[in-house]
Each structure stands twice: as C-alpha cells, then as structure tokens.
Amino acid sequence: MNRLALALCFLSFTALAQPPQDAGTSAASTTDTPPEATTASEDSDYPTCPEGFSEDSAEPADSSVLGAMQVEVAGQGLTPTGLELRGLQRLTDPQVRKLVGAPPADASRTLTGNEVQALLQRLARTGLFARVEPRVRVSEQGPAVLEVNLEEYPTLTSVEFVGLQELRPDDLWDALFKLPSRFPENNDTQEEVATLRLHKRHGTLRVVSECPTPRPPRPWLARRDDGKFQPGIMLGGLDAALERILQTLREDEGYLLATVTATLSPEGRLVVTVDEGRLESVEVRGVDEPMAARVREALNLEPGSVFLRSDARRALERMESRLPFLQREDNEDLDEKRTTVRIVEEREADGTRRYSTREEAPRKSRRHERVEFEVGWGRLFNDGDDASSEGLTMEGKRLIVHVRPRPPDLDVDLLPVHTQVTGFAPGLKANLRFWDPKDRVHTTLDAAFFIPLRLGGQRLPDDPEGTRRQRRVNLLGGAKVQLPALGLEELGAQAHDFIDTLDRWRLGDFDSYFYSFLINRPDRDYFRRQGFTAFATWRWQRSWLAGVEVRGDTVSSLQSFTPPLSLFRNDHPPFPNAPVNEGRFRSAVLRLEYSGAAERGTRVGSLFRTPETSLFERHEGWKREPALRGFVTMEVGEGPGADGADARFWKLVGDVAMDLPVNWHTGLSLRLRAATGHDLPLQKQEALGGWSALRGFGFKEYRGGDSSVLASAEYRWHGLGVFADLGSVHAASEWSDAKLSLGGSFHFGDDVRFEAAWRLDDKARLTPEARLLFNRTF
Numbered sequence: 001m002n003r004l005a006l007a008l009c010f011l012s013f014t015a016l017a018q019p020p021q022d023a024g025t026s027a028a029s030t031t032d033t034p035p036e037a038t039t040a041s042e043d044s045d046y047p048t049c050p051e052g053f054s055e056d057s058a059e060p061a062d063s064s065v066l067g068a069m070q071v072e073v074a075g076q077g078l079t080p081t082g083l084e085l086r087g088l089q090r091l092t093d094p095q096v097r098k099l100v101g102a103p104p105a106d107a108s109r110t111l112t113g114n115e116v117q118a119l120l121q122r123l124a125r126t127g128l129f130a131r132v133e134p135r136v137r138v139s140e141q142g143p144a145v146l147e148v149n150l151e152e153y154p155t156l157t158s159v160e161f162v163g164l165q166e167l168r169p170d171d172l173w174d175a176l177f178k179l180p181s182r183f184p185e186n187n188d189t190q191e192e193v194a195t196l197r198l199h200k201r202h203g204t205l206r207v208v209s210e211c212p213t214p215r216p217p218r219p220w221l222a223r224r225d226d227g228k229f230q231p232g233i234m235l236g237g238l239d240a241a242l243e244r245i246l247q248t249l250r251e252d253e254g255y256l257l258a259t260v261t262a263t264l265s266p267e268g269r270l271v272v273t274v275d276e277g278r279l280e281s282v283e284v285r286g287v288d289e290p291m292a293a294r295v296r297e298a299l300n301l302e303p304g305s306v307f308l309r310s311d312a313r314r315a316l317e318r319m320e321s322r323l324p325f326l327q328r329e330d331n332e333d334l335d336e337k338r339t340t341v342r343i344v345e346e347r348e349a350d351g352t353r354r355y356s357t358r359e360e361a362p363r364k365s366r367r368h369e370r371v372e373f374e375v376g377w378g379r380l381f382n383d384g385d386d387a388s389s390e391g392l393t394m395e396g397k398r399l400i401v402h403v404r405p406r407p408p409d410l411d412v413d414l415l416p417v418h419t420q421v422t423g424f425a426p427g428l429k430a431n432l433r434f435w436d437p438k439d440r441v442h443t444t445l446d447a448a449f450f451i452p453l454r455l456g457g458q459r460l461p462d463d464p465e466g467t468r469r470q471r472r473v474n475l476l477g478g479a480k481v482q483l484p485a486l487g488l489e490e491l492g493a494q495a496h497d498f499i500d501t502l503d504r505w506r507l508g509d510f511d512s513y514f515y516s517f518l519i520n521r522p523d524r525d526y527f528r529r530q531g532f533t534a535f536a537t538w539r540w541q542r543s544w545l546a547g548v549e550v551r552g553d554t555v556s557s558l559q560s561f562t563p564p565l566s567l568f569r570n571d572h573p574p575f576p577n578a579p580v581n582e583g584r585f586r587s588a589v590l591r592l593e594y595s596g597a598a599e600r601g602t603r604v605g606s607l608f609r610t611p612e613t614s615l616f617e618r619h620e621g622w623k624r625e626p627a628l629r630g631f632v633t634m635e636v637g638e639g640p641g642a643d644g645a646d647a648r649f650w651k652l653v654g655d656v657a658m659d660l661p662v663n664w665h666t667g668l669s670l671r672l673r674a675a676t677g678h679d680l681p682l683q684k685q686e687a688l689g690g691w692s693a694l695r696g697f698g699f700k701e702y703r704g705g706d707s708s709v710l711a712s713a714e715y716r717w718h719g720l721g722v723f724a725d726l727g728s729v730h731a732a733s734e735w736s737d738a739k740l741s742l743g744g745s746f747h748f749g750d751d752v753r754f755e756a757a758w759r760l761d762d763k764a765r766l767t768p769e770a771r772l773l774f775n776r777t778f
Helices: 002-017 093-100 113-124 170-176 238-252 289-299 309-322 332-337 377-381 464-470 509-519
Strands: 071-073 076-078 080-086 129-138 144-152 158-162 192-199 202-209 223-225 228-230 259-264 269-275 281-285 326-328 340-347 353-360 392-395 398-405 409-419 423-434 442-450 474-483 488-500 527-541 544-556 583-595 627-640 646-663 666-678 686-688 702-705 707-717 720-731 739-747 753-759 769-773
Touching: 080 093, 093 113, 113 129, 113 144, 170 238, 170 269, 238 259, 238 269, 238 340, 238 353, 281 289, 289 309, 289 398, 309 326, 309 398, 409 442, 409 509, 442 488, 509 769, 544 627, 666 686, 686 707, 686 720, 702 720, 707 739, 720 753
Parallel strands: 080 144, 158 269, 281 398
Antiparallel strands: 071 076, 129 144, 192 202, 223 228, 259 269, 259 353, 326 398, 340 353, 392 398, 409 423, 423 442, 442 474, 474 488, 488 527, 527 544, 544 583, 583 627, 627 646, 646 666, 666 707, 686 702, 707 720, 720 739, 739 753, 753 769
C-alpha cells in the first residue's frame, strides 16, 4: 500500500510539471554574455513569489487549507526537505534556481505541496526545457529529496538558410527568434497589482508584487543582435521555431505549399532548408469532368510554378468571371477536409536531430448543434474575410478546387428618383437571374417601378388632368436569356410605361436626382415612353459586342411641376423641360461596342438602355491599367416630324474614351464623342452644354443641332486633376464656333469628385460652375 501511495505521488508530480501548450514558443535577442558568465553567486533570497503562488489562480492559495505534502514509507511520514536539479548542460544549478525562485542547494527547509507545485510550473514555463520530470528520492534513514530531471532545449552555435529563391533569409530570421508574448521586450519592467475587496460597507486595499513567468536573461538565448547571430539556447524549442517559420511562409508571405526541413548537428550547427512550394497539379471537385476542364482552363494555374496565395485569389476571381454560373464552395464540411501541417523531430544515434514538415489529416470533430448570430457593418457589406482560402484545400503539392453551381441570385436596388416632372418618386429595381450549371441557357428577369408622390402641393397650373397623368406609376419589366454556345449575350424583350430621358450620357442618375432635389438643377430633359423593346446582343470575344434592337414607343411631352420641390432655390421658376415630338415611333438600332477592361463575367445590358450609352457595365479597375472603350450606334426609324406627319430619320453616335495611367491614381483620360443625323425629332436633336457635355456652360446652351462634336481631356495627380472640354454644334446649316472650357477637380476616389469649370468665351465669369459628382459617365 505504501509503495502504491508513493507511485501516486510520483504521478501527481509529473502531471503538475508538464509544460503547457504555449511553452513551445519562441526566442529573444540582445547582449552577448554566455550563461557561464552569470556566476553561481547570483543567488537571491527565496522565495521571490508569495507562498502558494499559482499562475492559474487569481491569488495565492491559502496555506492553512493546503498542508505540506507528505510521503509515507513503512508507516513513517517523510516530507521533501531538499531540491536537486539534474541534467543541466549549458546552464548551471544556481542560475536555474535564481530564475525560478527555488531555495539554495544547501537549504534544508521543508517544502510544502504548494511550493513544489509553483516551482515545477515555473520551471516548465521558462521556455528553456523540453522536459521537466520530478520524482521523490527516499533513502532508508535519510530525508526525502525532490529530484527534478531537466532536458534543455538545443543550443545553437550557427544558423544557415538554404533553398530560398524568391525570399531572402532576412524575411525568416524574425520568425526563428520571435519573442513569445509572455516574454515582454522590456526585461526590467515589473508590475504591481492592486487588489480591492468590497464586502457590504467595508473595503480593503492590498498592493502586492506580481510574480511573473520567469524570463531567461537574453545572453542565455540564441538570438540575432544588430544583424548578427549570437549563440545560445533555443527558447521554446527548435520545433516550435520551425513551425513559426512555416507559418510565416504560408500565412504571412502567402506560399501555401511551402515546407521546411532542418538538420541540427551535435555541435549546434543548424541548417534550415526552405522549399517555397511548387504546384504539382490542380484537381476540381463538385462538377463533372468536362466542366472541370473548363474550370482548370479558367484558373490558368501552371503546374511546376511557385504557388502563392495571390495566385489563388486571382485564379478564383478569374474563374468566377469567366464561368459566372459556378461559385467556390466553402462550408464547415470543407473546413474539416483541410489538412494541417506540423514540424516533427527525429533523433539519430550520433546526436544529430532532423526536422521535417508532416501533413496530417484533420481530426473528425464531434458535431455539436450551434447557433451563431452576429450583426455588424462588416457582416452586412462584406461577402467574406479572406476570399483567397474559400473553396481551396491542399493535398501535398496538389491544389483541390471545390466549386458548385451558383444558385439563383436576386439584386434589389433603391431608385431615389427626383425630377422636375415627377418631384420625389421613390421606387425599386430588381434583377433575378437563374443560372444553368451546364452553361446552356441562363435566364434573367428584370423589373422596376417608381411612384411620383404628391408633396409640397406640386401641380401643373390650370391642368389637373395633366397633373394626374404625370403622377401615374412608372413600370418596366423584361426577360432575357443568355446562350453561350451561340455567343448570344442577350436575347429578350421588355415592356415599359415610364418617364425616360436620353441625357444619361451627360449626367449619372444619382447626380441628376441629387441636384434636382438640392438646387432645382437636374440637367436632364424627360418625356413619357409607352411601348416595348426587343433586342439581341452577340459577344463573339471578351471585349466585343454587336447588337440589334427593335423599338416601338408612343412618346408624349411632360411639363415641370410648380412649385419646384427642392431644398434650395424653391422660390425660383421650375427647371424647364423641353417638349418632344409626340406620337408613335418605330425604329431599329444597330450597335458595335468595345471595352478592353471587360471581363467574361462583366454584366451586359440594362432596363434603362438608350442608343446614347454603352451596354457594358463600367469596369471597377479602370484606373489601374491602360484601357480603351467605345461604341457606335446607328438608329433608323419613323415617327412624327416637325409638321406632325410621319417622317423617316436616322442618327449615328460614336463615343470613344481612353485611360492612360502613369502610375497609381495618376494618369490621362481622353474622350471623343461625335453624333450626326437627319430629320431628327426634337428629343433626339443634338445639344451641348452642362456637366460632362461642355462643362462650365449652361445646360444644353447650344441645342437644336443635327450634329455635334465633343472632346475632353483630364489629367489626374492622385487627388487633384485638371480638365478641358472643347465642342461645337451644327445647327441651321452651320457649325457654331468651337467652345472651350477649363477646370479643376479634387478626387475622393475613383468616382466621387468635386469639379469646378470656367467657360472661355465672351460670357466668361470669374465665378466657376461647380459640382460634387458621384458617378462617371465616360
């Protein structure tokens, strides 16, 4: 029975002395004195911590509750009265005792169980020892002695990195000798803790010195000072340091397939070999083989090349752009498939240690029902934290891409419509798209509505019937399909009864609505359209579109409401709305478009399509690389002319723009727009003046033309820019004098900017026209 009690005592000591999981972390650096230079006379008075100290508890344990540990042999009680440290190699016994606050070797005072526990914990947490194995040695007549066998972490005498190609050794030194968080940089800092206890109306305040985790002096440790390696003990162990290097390579530097091996000689020479990781193959899961081949082609990842996280991110974005009917897969099941890597150590008979990277299959975790609810702006407006890891797993040097068919997606946007002919008319625009996982037919349903509200007593003077007509609900709806095999990007039709404009090329929707509400200056003319549009658009290459539209509409004029519903200038006359030729119009539109920045997945078409604007969605990264874009449309139709009788008309519009970046957010933008036609109805006649159409001049100051030419140039230096506009209108069989305007801009981003423009003619003024704009139209 006594032997069993003694064995249980040994087991309890061993359990208490095991290092915690964070003990295997890292290193330090500064001063050059080896530990042998720290003499054995550097003993300190014991104890350095309060009796019963435990780092796992908030306060010292009460010694009146926990009595001294006792060992009984043959019925005789024995208590450890001494402490012996064995196995030390580079360090000395006095150094270690002073570090952990242990009693001197010649002390014979009885150790309590609480003191033993604290000492063993502090030994394990120094980061100097790979193993701390306590045992109690009992002689027949002598005292019981607590004997602790210590195994020091390896001592390094030199370090060499080999195998690096794109990285430098300096990128990895910090990871090798990174100081753990529990070893602050300032070794001289010692905090004092104030403990305040309140019980009913009475309180006590006690200030005690904290007993921190032992921090070995820097001269004991392997480190790098002022760019030079200093030999010493590898704090936290070499396997933990190599795992930090592996983490730096994979997580910080982005080398997702990197591996690390190392050899440590008995003399302490460490050679670290880094393989930055070359991709062997790409496997696609979640789709059949023909579709998987298309995914691999879209990813465009070449086997044999060094594989980076940025490569994965760009490849996934490229895949979703070219194959928008597929999406990457990322869920809890996929997380369980991701393998983990760790560093393993092997020791040879001659004392050499070898370290290698081992890939391990993830453990199958027990499933627990768990409900998580998190609300935040990041969750509302971001799709994910790091898209580079979504849908990817690794098996050795092989990349596994997990994809699945994209479910139907629904986009709903607010239409904050505000015009001179509707007042405030809020509405919604919705887009529902059904994806075919076989990439045969993709279907899109579009719809929009906005309702003019009766606010501020707005009306048409002496025309209550006209007021009711202009307050009708505005409706648009359509359907279209995409047939990739035939190169058809759009094949569909829409019906509409709404208030439309042909001035979207001049000023963006939000800008027009905003300034209509703010200062009664929408800078657009409006008319009512009732009818249908049928269209087909071919996309035979990534950047090219060709299309045809058939339009049949009944067009009617609208008048501005009185009084204007605006925040400022509401005491001014309402902004005038130009009349149109009313009646039934039928026309066909042919178009050819090019956009060098367009990707395969760039959305094409809109409910609010006009012959004066492009079908390509504007590319977000247009400032980052040279890009040319433009379109040409030809409309031929028939409708009421100036005398009321049906007449044929035609109109040709060309609009070309080019961005030439010099560096980040600095570059030149050029634009040339030209239009001409014959027997044009009023709503299709050419006019210049106003924002994006000869800035600095009045809105459509030069109107009524059958042709026009407009050229613009803007140079931008990060947030600042200068621009010039030059234009002329052909009306009444002659061209107007060329009109020039100059201006400056301040940019708050790619789109948001403040512009001020001056006209340079006989009506020039010192005060410029100025606007804060939120959309770009070219």
